[in-house]
Amino acid sequence: MKILTAAAFGLVLSLQAAFAADPVFPPASRLGLVPPPDMILSKRVSGFENEERAAVITFTELPPGAFEQLASGLNKDALRKQGLELISRENVKLGTGSSGVLVSSTMTKPDMGRKWLLLVKDEALTGLVVAQVIGGRDGYSDAQIRTALKSVALRHDVTLEEKVAALPFRVAETAGFRPVRVIAGTSVLYTDGPKDMIKAVEQPMMIVGASRQTPPNSDEQRKQFAQAALYANQVIKNVRIERSDSFRLRGQDWHEIVARAVEADSGQPIVVMQSIRFAGDRYVRMVGLTREEQRDQNLPRFRAIADSVEPKF
Structure with missing residues (x-):
């Protein structure tokens, strides 16, 4: 025994x-x-x-x-x-x-x-x-x-829903957009339309991504930081900033930019809204792109998505 x-x-x-x-x-x-x-x-x-x-x-x-x-x-x-x-x-x-x-x-x-x-x-x-x-x-x-x-x-059996759920933030309001791709476990691409691969901003799209990079502290530094991030976006060119504002919302600091630009490959005129939510030693960056003629329709939707993003860190 x-x-x-x-x-x-x-x-x-x-x-x-x-x-x-x-x-x-x-x-x-x-x-x-x-x-x-x-x-x-x-x-x-x-x-x-x-x-x-x-x-x-x-x-x-x-x-x-x-x-x-x-x-x-x-x-x-x-x-x-x-x-x-x-x-x-x-x-x-x-x-x-x-x-x-x-x-x-x-x-x-x-x-x-x-x-x-x-x-x-x-x-x-x-x-x-x-x-x-x-x-x-x-x-x-x-x-x-x-x-x-x-x-x-x-392994090859991970669904898009699982990837979205594992992101370091939660998007409570998608404003009629749907996720089509998760990038590097930190960012998600949303769009509104039948296509998952979007060329020349033929459909409005928004990318929400979290970063482990430590952001600057002062409003002026954050303004410079936000503008540099926008100008570094290789999808767009000929950026003309309409407004660039710092503000506080729900106890956290934000910086938001609305700009006109041109889609780099096609030359299509577009409008860009970039919202950055600073959360301690990290931040969440949200970039929405829409064709110029759909500006009034989509900027409020980008705003609704950005307002609903809740970091998990």
Whole structure:
């Protein structure tokens, strides 16, 4: 009886070990891995983190055709421009039959530390998995991080609804728009019309996205920040700002811009509304685009969407 009990106990332990080795997938992510010890799912990003060890692993999903271009950029000179010193680069085989390129590097700026980049090649997507440990070697060892990265697995059954639900914000009022795409787990594209792929702003659309970048503090700095973000938008050109206002709403600071512009590829005249909601050390940016002749119809709808966005952080 004792032998049976010991055997049963051993079986339980072996089963627990097997289950522990299964990949863990962040909400709505098609990428997952077996995390290093004591790393937990992050509430801030799509990935895992351990704050005490200043360590984080993040996932980004990109189109399948992006792999070759990104892989060609994982070289010593390109990485150095990003503040990274290349230690090693190797081709790897992953557990689910996918292949990838794994780069190990040290961080030289703005923070000292170590960074690993895994580029995953799959017919359904290109995955970018980034692991980072700030400071010295009291976080995780190179072997621990590399083992975790090589355990990356893919799944292909994540719905658009799951991806929207996992975003770091909630959109309570969609004003007749519908989501068509979630980008990098932080942004969502809405449109009103039958097409999911929109060219030349043939349908009105709005992108809502959260950022982990720390925003400026003063109203004047936020105004400059907001205008720079608008001018950097490569979808539009010939931007002419009509108004650029800072205000407070529901206890938080906002900056909003309404501008005329031209759609870059087609030359179609459009109107842009950009609203940025500052929430502590992060912000949510909302950009609505509509054809000029539909301005009066769609600007109030963009405003309704922006007012309803509630950050989860």
